[in-house]
Each structure stands twice: as C-alpha cells, then as structure tokens.
Amino acid sequence: MVRGAIAGPDTPSFVASADDIRLVETLRAGDERAFTSLVNELYSSLLRVAMIYVGSRAVAEEVVQETWVGVLHGIDRFEGRSSLRTWIFRILTNTAKTRAEREGRSIPFSALAGEGDERESAVDPDRFLGPDHPTWAGHWAAYPMSWSEVPEQRLLSKEVRALIEDAVEALPARQRIVIRLRDIEGFSSEEARTILGLSEANQRVLLHRARSKVRGALERYLAQEQI
Amino acid sequence: MKASGDMTCRELVDLVTNYLEGALPRAERVRFEEPLAYCPGCIDYLDQIGTTIALLGRLSEEDMPRETELAFLDAFRRWKAG
Numbered sequence: 108m109v110r111g112a113i114a115g116p117d118t119p120s121f122v123a124s125a126d127d128i129r130l131v132e133t134l135r136a137g138d139e140r141a142f143t144s145l146v147n148e149l150y151s152s153l154l155r156v157a158m159i160y161v162g163s164r165a166v167a168e169e170v171v172q173e174t175w176v177g178v179l180h181g182i183d184r185f186e187g188r189s190s191l192r193t194w195i196f197r198i199l200t201n202t203a204k205t206r207a208e209r210e211g212r213s214i215p216f217s218a219l220a221g222e223g224d225e226r227e228s229a230v231d232p233d234r235f236l237g238p239d240h241p242t243w244a245g246h247w248a249a250y251p252m253s254w255s256e257v258p259e260q261r262l263l264s265k266e267v268r269a270l271i272e273d274a275v276e277a278l279p280a281r282q283r284i285v286i287r288l289r290d291i292e293g294f295s296s297e298e299a300r301t302i303l304g305l306s307e308a309n310q311r312v313l314l315h316r317a318r319s320k321v322r323g324a325l326e327r328y329l330a331q332e333q334i
Numbered sequence: 335m336k337a338s339g340d341m342t343c344r345e346l347v348d349l350v351t352n353y354l355e356g357a358l359p360r361a362e363r364v365r366f367e368e369p370l371a372y373c374p375g376c377i378d379y380l381d382q383i384g385t386t387i388a389l390l391g392r393l394s395e396e397d398m399p400r401e402t403e404l405a406f407l408d409a410f411r412r413w414k415a416g
Contacts, residue, residue, distance in 0.1 A: 137414045139407065146406045150398040168402070175406055179413040228348065230379075235344040245342025250375035254382055262389060271389055290390035296355060307357070315351035322386040 123187035123194075131185055146175060149192070152292045153199050159284045160203035162212060170206050174199040189301055193294070196302045229319035257329055267328070274324035278317050285310055286317035341365045346376050350383050 123131075133141040153174060157167035177198045185194060234251075238244050254262075261267065275283060275291070288299040300310055341349075346369060352358050353366050369376045 139410060142410050143403060143407060147398050147403065150402070151395040154396075172402075172405065172409065176409055176413070179410065228344075229350065230344075230347045232344065235342070245344040247343045247373075247375035251378050251382065253374075253378045254385055255378075262385065263392070267389065268393060271386075272393060275390075275393075286390065290387050291393050293391060311351055311355055311357060314355075315348075318351060318383060318386060319347075321390065322382055325386055325389070326382065 123185075123190050127191040128187055130191060131182060131187075134179075134182055149195065153196070155287060155291075156196065156284065157199060157203045159280055159287070160200070160207045160212075161210070162207075166206065166210070167203075170199065170203045173202050173206075177202060190298065193298045193301055196288075196294075196298075200302055227316055229315065230323070251326065252330060254329065267325070270324060270328050271321060274321045275317075277324075278320060282313045282317035282320075285313040286321070289314055290318070341369055343369065343373060343376055343379075347379055350380065354383075 130141060130145065134145075150171070153171045154164075154167055157170040157174075158164060161167050161170055174195065178195055181198065185191070189197075234248055236243050236246050236248050240246075275286060278286065284303065285299060285305075288294045288302060289296070294302070296307065296310065299305070300307060303310070305313075346366060349358065349362070349366055353363065358366060370380065
C-alpha cells in the first residue's frame with residue numbers, strides 16, 4: 108500500500124507512553140538487552156540526523172556514541188514530558204550542534220541560517236496557464252501524469268529508492284533534516300519541532316519545499332521512463 | 335492573492351502541505367477541497383504527494399556494525415558500574 112497513502116492527523120506520540128516509561132525503568136535497572144535493542148533500533152536514524160549537522164560520517168558516529176553516554180547519564184532526569192525517542196533525539200541534536208560549533212561548521216539551525224527565505228514554488232510556474240488566460244488562469248496547462256499507471260513494483264524498485272535518497276541528499280540542510288524526521292523517521296510535527304526548536308510555520312514551509320522537490324525528482328524520472 | 339473564489343491549481347499545489355498538516359483555516363480548507371472533486375490534475379497531484387511521502391517512509395535503514403554495538407555495550411557497562 109504505497110499509492111496515495113496520505114497520512115492522517117498527527118497521532119499524539121508527543122508525551123511518553125506507558126511503554127516508554129517501562130523501558131526507561133528497565134534501562135535504569137541496567138538491563139543490557141533492552142539497551143542494545145534500543146541502540147540498534149535508533150542507530151541509523153541517529154546517525155543520519157547527526158550527519159546533517161557534522162558533515163562527516165566518522166564524526167557523526169562519535170556524536171551518536173556521545174549521545175548514548177548523555178542518555179545514560181541523564182536517564183534519571185527523564186520525566187516523560189516528551190516521548191523517549193524525542194528526548195534522545197534532542198540530546199543528539201544538542202550534542203551534534205556543540206560538536207559542529209567546535210569544528211567551526213555553520214549549523215543549519217542557528218538563528219539566522221537563512222537559506223530559502225525567498226518564495227519558492229512547489230511546481231514550476233510555467234506548468235500553469237498565465238494570468239492573461241481568459242478563463243483558466245492559474246490552472247494546469249497540461250495535467251501532471253497519473254502515477255496510477257505505474258506498477259507498484261516499479262515504485263518500490265531499488266532504482267526509485269536510490270533516486271529518492273539522492274533527491275533528499277540534494278536538499279538544503281534545513282529542508283533535509285525536517286523531511287528526514289517527519290517523512291523518513293515518522294516523527295509527528297510536534298516531536299520534530301521539539302527536537303529542532305522550530306516554529307510550526309517554519310517547519311511546515313521547510314517540509315513543503317522538501318516534499319515538493321522530492322516529488323518533482325520522482326516525476327521527472329517516471330516521465331522520462333514512460334517515453 | 336484573493337481570499338475567496340475558486341482556488342486555482344497553481345494555488346493548490348502551494349497549499350498541499352498546509353492542508354495535510356491540518357493548518358488551513360476552515361474556509362480555506364473548503365476552497366482547497368473543491369477542485370479535488372473535478373480537477374484530474376489536482377487529484378493526481380495530491381496522489382503524487384501521498385505516494386512520495388509513502389516512499390520516503392520506506393527508505394532503507396542500515397544495520398549497526400557489530401563493533402559499534404560492542405562499543406555501546408562497553409559504555410553501558412561503565413555507566414552501570416558508576
């Protein structure tokens with residue numbers, strides 16, 4: 108079930124669940140297996156997010172390691188006001204920011220890192236009829252192709268996956284981190300805002316631009332293929 | 335930008351995320367949904383965005399290397415030992 112799967116309203120995964128609380132108790136008690144399984148589950152997500160801040164994979168791995176040390180030392184202070192995952196990611200982004208600063212990298216979320224303040228259209232304006240059109244100004248000049256003809260196995264192919272990964276990698280850092288948290292890792296809007304310290308409107312603009320570009324890349328690829 | 339009247343396709347594509355995030359005021363939401371009843375281009379566009387989101391959610395994860403796991407475990411034991 109891939110096609111047109113529009114996500115519903117955010118599920119309230121914001122506050123720690125009973126499972127989170129139980130897991131935290133287990134970790135406090137020093138359960139190695141619970142720790143290893145959590146570390147494994149979050150490894151790739153934490154690493155990818157860290158890489159957006161610090162640039163290199165080697166440094167990102169150190170950041171993830173430092174994050175877990177921070178998690179363990181702070182676990183007694185975890186109060187369940189956010190989900191455990193959100194709390195861990197906040198420690199990660201703080202650790203990554205400190206590290207990036209120390210290495211003199213510009214940080215995607217420093218107050219005025221102002222990429223993309225200009226207006227940007229989701230779709231090339233040339234795809235719509237101009238304002239002088241007598242009846243259909245602003246409507247599609249030609250409809251976008253329907254993807255319902257594309258076989259599902261094509262959409263799920265390695266090639267399409269690589270294309271999407273490349274499209275995400277090509278995004279400006281702020282858009283990349285927002286689409287990663289929201290659409291790839293599945294964080295709710297509230298969680299992502301807590302982790303990144305962004306306003307709701309700001310996050311929405313970044314998510315919109317990121318999704319629009321990934322859709323555009325996919326469209327170009329699928330259109331070229333149909334010829 | 336006009337606040338009322340029919341929503342154009344060009345306007346709609348720029349509001350898709352606001353719509354999906356539930357951030358459109360009621361009247362705007364109604365305007366947004368109108369073309370979805372008759373405009374094949376806008377219906378397909380919204381479907382493409384949904385497919386894009388679904389495909390993003392399937393990007394592969396990578397496994398943690400064994401030595402990394404051991405390093406974490408080591409950190410855990412040191413923490414436990416206090």
